[in-house]
Amino acid sequence: MNNPINNHDVQDFEKQVLARSHEIPVLCDFWAPWCGPCVMFGPLLEKVAAEAGGRWELAKLDTEEHPAIVGRFGISGIPAIKLFHMGAVIAESIGAMGERDLRVWLDANLPGDKILP
């Protein structure tokens, strides 16, 4: 079940992603409703986020609604994920991936404790 606390659509990027990342790592999913791979990847991100036990948060940013932020980060392909920590991008990836690869990617890039069993 998705946890509304760690899975939210971005309305205020500065507050919900940049500022929030000073308290907890934030994985920002840049997606669009017309993008097939994005629509497939989104539910997996939400599932993994819901199972993260509050160690990080998922922020879903609709590129249609936030073109300036997309341009600011030079994103020219989606789905794209960027992991924010202390207000900065510490890891990023373009393209959808499977659950195992996503968990490995998170384990390799999340600050602090490893998440894989």
Added chain:
Amino acid sequence: MSAPISHAPERFRAVAVLGANPNPERYSNMAIVLLKEMGFPVVPVHPALPEIEGLTVAKRLGDIEHDIHTLTLYVGAKHLPPLVDEILRMRPQRVIFNPGTENTGVIEALRQSGIECVEGCTLVMLKTGQF
């Protein structure tokens, strides 16, 4: 060889769409529609169809007579190597490799000839002011 495409670009930054498709669910079609809406002169490229989205189709890149600023690719990466010479003769300023078309050998060959290569999604670039 098919008849050359003779309509001249009315504005700067004409765009050729290689792998153009009449199916509105295909990204290449979405790109053509959005490019048209945004005022870019567009030349779809398809070996068999005469018209896509009301635009005259070039059967091959070599049939396009006027200057093309950007060539955007919607054909599989493995189909691109035989097209390198044709792209080089066309001399676009920029080639966009949409997701699934990235071919490192082709990108390297084009870059060595001074052509800007972008690995990105044309639709995202258009919608976010990065085109």
